[in-house]
Amino acid sequence: xxxxxxxxxxxxxxxxxxxxxxxxxxxxxxxxxxxxxxxxxxxxxxxxxxxxxxxxxxxxxxxxxxxxxxxxxxxxxxxxxxxxxxxxxxxxxxxxxxxxxxxxxxxxxxxxxxxxxxxxxxxxxxxxxxxxxxxxxxxxxxxxxxxxxxxxxxxxxxxxxxxxxxxxxxxxxxxxxxxxxxxxxxxxxxxxxxxxxxxxxxxxxxxxxxxxxxxxxxxxxxxxxxxxxxxxxxxxxxxxxxxxxxxxxxxxxxxxxxxxxxxxxxxxxxxxxxxxxxxxxxxxxxxxxxxxxxxxxxxxxxxxxxxxxxxxxx
Amino acid sequence: xxxxxxxxxxxxxxxxxxxxxxxxxxxxxxxxxxxxxxxxxxxxxxxxxxxxxxxxxxxxxxxxxxxxxxxxxxxxxxxxxxxxxxxxxxxxxxxxxxxxxxxxxxxxxxxxxxxxxxxxxxxxxxxxxxxxxxxxxxxxxxxxxxxxxxxxxxxxxxxxxxxxxxxxxxxxxxxxxxxxxxxxxxxxxxxxxxxxxxxxxxxxxxxxxxxxxxxxxx
Numbered sequence: 001x002x003x004x005x006x007x008x009x010x011x012x013x014x015x016x017x018x019x020x021x022x023x024x025x026x027x028x029x030x031x032x033x034x035x036x037x038x039x040x041x042x043x044x045x046x047x048x049x050x051x052x053x054x055x056x057x058x059x060x061x062x063x064x065x066x067x068x069x070x071x072x073x074x075x076x077x078x079x080x081x082x083x084x085x086x087x088x089x090x091x092x093x094x095x096x097x098x099x100x101x102x103x104x105x106x107x108x109x110x111x112x113x114x115x116x117x118x119x120x121x122x123x124x125x126x127x128x129x130x131x132x133x134x135x136x137x138x139x140x141x142x143x144x145x146x147x148x149x150x151x152x153x154x155x156x157x158x159x160x161x162x163x164x165x166x167x168x169x170x171x172x173x174x175x176x177x178x179x180x181x182x183x184x185x186x187x188x189x190x191x192x193x194x195x196x197x198x199x200x201x202x203x204x205x206x207x208x209x210x211x212x213x214x215x216x217x218x219x220x221x222x223x224x225x226x227x228x229x230x231x232x233x234x235x236x237x238x239x240x241x242x243x244x245x246x247x248x249x250x251x252x253x254x255x256x257x258x259x260x261x262x263x264x265x266x267x268x269x270x271x272x273x274x275x276x277x278x279x280x281x282x283x284x285x286x287x288x289x290x291x292x293x294x295x296x297x298x299x300x301x302x303x304x305x306x307x308x309x310x311x312x313x314x
Numbered sequence: 315x316x317x318x319x320x321x322x323x324x325x326x327x328x329x330x331x332x333x334x335x336x337x338x339x340x341x342x343x344x345x346x347x348x349x350x351x352x353x354x355x356x357x358x359x360x361x362x363x364x365x366x367x368x369x370x371x372x373x374x375x376x377x378x379x380x381x382x383x384x385x386x387x388x389x390x391x392x393x394x395x396x397x398x399x400x401x402x403x404x405x406x407x408x409x410x411x412x413x414x415x416x417x418x419x420x421x422x423x424x425x426x427x428x429x430x431x432x433x434x435x436x437x438x439x440x441x442x443x444x445x446x447x448x449x450x451x452x453x454x455x456x457x458x459x460x461x462x463x464x465x466x467x468x469x470x471x472x473x474x475x476x477x478x479x480x481x482x483x484x485x486x487x488x489x490x491x492x493x494x495x496x497x498x499x500x501x502x503x504x505x506x507x508x509x510x511x512x513x514x515x516x517x518x519x520x521x522x523x524x525x526x527x528x529x530x531x532x
Contacts, residue, residue, distance in 0.1 A: 139412075177324070295411040298415035299339045301415065301419065305423065306335070309426050310328055
């Protein structure tokens with residue numbers, strides 16, 4: 001652990017803390033504009049979160065310790081992943097800490113806690129949401145793991161920093177067919193994991209369709225604020241990881257302070273572009289029926305399998 | 315130069331398989347027809363680039379012929395059936411898509427792990443791509459046996475046949491144009507026969523429907 005890597009990790013954390021609500025605000029604004037509405041100001045999400053932090057926290061009488069634990073675990077698992085992933089710089093905090101499999105499973109701990117939070121108060125909606133979320137997760141997890149294997153074969157490492165540096169030194173790998181297939185599979189899975197529109201609509205509370213919102217329906221006050229913040233941070237983090245796997249240019253590799261500052265700006269641009277694309281997809285596409293979601297994820301799984309096999313052919 | 319041709323063959327063989335998988339994955343018939351068209355185009359390009367890399371005129375001709383017939387003529391014919399059949403826009407597979415996709419990963423996996431062990435396959439770089447042809451063939455056969463409607467059956471047949479053509483392009487250094495043309499015309503004939511059949515069934519069912527309507531009116 002050097003001074004540089006420590007500063008990098010801290011900067012990544014601050015960057016994501018600042019950008020996650022901002023990205024949500026930008027996406028809401030863009031979506032409103034695409035629908036010919038004026039929409040909220042882009043900083044509205046910050047005010048919403050501040051308001052939630054000030055509100056009273058109510059918990060069900062049946063609630064166990066999980067209701068208290070879940071928001072904290074969600075936030076802390078996200079923070080751990082932010083600290084160890086190469087977002088602004090490939091300099092690692094600890095040696096070989098950014099292993100992709102570890103990152104996936106640390107993030108899964110957060111999802112699992114939210115599913116338990118849904119079951120905890122004993123309301124029917126919570127259980128419904130948790131069951132749906134775990135069904136989707138059990139299908140998206142294999143696809144995610146196989147696409148990680150596909151991405152890691154070229155770099156001969158599952159360490160995210162090593163993969164990003166290796167891709168930077170061999171830009172031709174980025175457009176190889178296996179890599180494109182794996183990224184496509186990864187994108188589908190990320191939409192499922194983050195609960196975005198082809199899989200789940202975060203803007204609705206209709207009991208027929210909601211998944212994520214059903215699980216956090218009983219949360220309020222600080223709990224809800226932490227869960228919302230954690231959700232925004234996870235989405236931002238996943239987008240940045242995909243951006244760095246697919247287009248790593250601009251990230252710092254030489255422990256250079258100026259490059260680190262530049263990298264923050266470039267990451268913000270990448271994030272805005274990706275966020276706009278996601279918004280475009282959400283405006284133009286309808287949400288899939290719940291029973292069609294497994295088809296989408298099974299398709300992602302097959303693409304990932306194809307990516308792994310074509311890695312061995314090439 | 316040879317490596318350039320090989321990477322082109324590699325890319326478009328992969329496209330052939332991906333298009334076959336998309337045809338199995340999607341439910342929208344229009345999307346399926348477009349993916350079959352792209353499938354044929356990619357197959358034609360494989361034949362063309364293989365022909366150029368081996369300086370084999372027959373293979374180049376076969377590639378161009380595949381491109382025109384399977385990339386353009388077949389999709390137009392299927393679109394005509396689709397337009398005449400009207401109404402239904404989605405396919406109804408007998409086995410649900412999620413299970414089909416999981417089987418597909420087996421169809422891809424099994425050829426890759428078994429064909430490499432066959433003693434007769436030469437160790438040219440192209441022979442490494444032969445499992446893609448076998449996987450395409452299996453996906454086509456799977457579509458053929460799990461779909462009821464006539465358009466899906468034609469699609470399955472074309473993908474099945476394209477898998478065989480892909481293996482031929484990769485493994486045998488070029489089919490004579492006449493053989494390739496004859497085989498493709500066979501498939502063309504089947505497509506036309508099925509088209510006539512589709513129209514007949516359509517008119518029969520239409521009549522039956524009309525009779526029922528009359529009875530209701532009476």
